[in-house]
Amino acid sequence: MTAKGWLKNLSFLKQYQYKWILLIAVCWTIIDAIRFCIFIWIDKSMDYTFIPVTFWLVLVQFFVIFIFSLLMGYLIVIRFKKKFRNLPLWMGLILKTLILFIIQVLLYSILFFGIYYLIYGYSFERTNAEYVDYFFRSYYLLNNSGTWTLIFIITQLIVEITEKYSPGLFRDILAGKYIEPREERKIIMFIDLKDSTSIAEQLGHKRYFLFIKDFIYHVSKAVLKFGADIYQYVGDEVVLSWPANEQNYKRSIQALLEVRKELQKNTNYYRHEYSMIPDFRAGIHTGEVMIGEIGIVKKDLAMSGDAMNVTARIKNMVTDLNKKFIATKDFVDATGLQEFQAESAGIIELKGKENGIELFILNL
Secondary structure: OOHHHHHHOOOHHHHHHHHHHHHHHHHHHHHHHHHHHHHHHHHOOOOOOOOOOOHHHHHHHHHHHHHHHHHHHHHHHHHHHHHOOOOOHHHHHHHHHHHHHHHHHHHHHHHHHHHHHHHOOOOHHHHHHHHHHHHHHOOHHHHHHHHHHHHHHHHHHHHHHHHHOOOOHHHHHHOOOOOOOEEEEEEEEEEEEOOHHHHHHHHOHHHHHHHHHHHHHHHHHHHHOOOOEEEEEEOOEEEEEEEOOHHHHHHHHHHHHHHHHHHHHOHHHHHHHHOOOOOEEEEEEEEEEEEEEEOOOOOEEEEEOHHHHHHHHHHHHHHHHOOOEEEEHHHHHHHOOOOOOEEEEEEEOOOOOOOOEEEEEEOO
16 A cells, blocks of 8 residues: 555544644754754864764764654654643643653764764763763753754644644634635534533533533544534534535544544543533534634634524524434535435424525434
8 A cells, every 4th residue: 555545544633643743753854954054064163073974974863853753743743632631731831841852862862872882983981971072061952952942842832723723724824814704615513412401410510511621522533533623612512614525525424423433432431430421412504604814812713604503503403303413405415315314304494594494314
């Protein structure tokens, strides 16, 4: 299987994560190349005699830095997200930066000894002496560790800001795509917690909040695998969208199934922590929406239009019809679901709509 074929077989979330890791590795390697060239240029004017720079030395250095950057990118994008998700941002930033700093020092120590001891054949005693001189008597901490610490912090902040807007949206905001409102056709999905009122009464305010936090975490984790844009969180509700195209109609259905699978996978966790297991309901529609930037001090993306209102009403109809998933005829026709998967509930009058809309019960 080719690399491109392997990438296509991954979920949207995995593709997004691996692209981030590769981007971090490439950027960090380029930054280190610039830093290394500056270091060599400055070193020529110092009394400290550095090892002779050769093509192979530069090649080894860049290769090791690239592999190192891939590892660090993996930690930042994947491992640290789960490990530190319940910590305050400032505390997580400090702890993650400290871990990355320690790894960086260890890597450069190994690289230093490898170059001197293995490549240049220096004795262990001389290598150790050069190491002490380089790390403790030169400007290593300012030139190297200081630079990398700054890179670690900036990278983490960029990742955090990007994820605040959901994958891909920050890039659009940065490019100014939505400064002027744009009309786009979207698949819209409202997912919320079933029986939230009774759950809140049983758990109390604090435990209910933690319950919602875990519920939204697992829902978000599931839908991101299939390319959903998380528009907003409202209480126990998650509002999602996709650009309306054939592939995304299928992805939206897969996302629903993945949410159910993710919650089932964590049944024991919810039973142990809260003595109850969450269930959810969903309303789905497709239509034209206006998207644009709003706000002054706190900027955000806003979606408005009849399609948003219809989807919100549909989600409320789930309870009235005592069903789990409800969708409009527009969505069902575009998705191509078979009759046994989409059962017509008839023409339903929705609040605020002059004409009724045919709704379908999704049997997934």
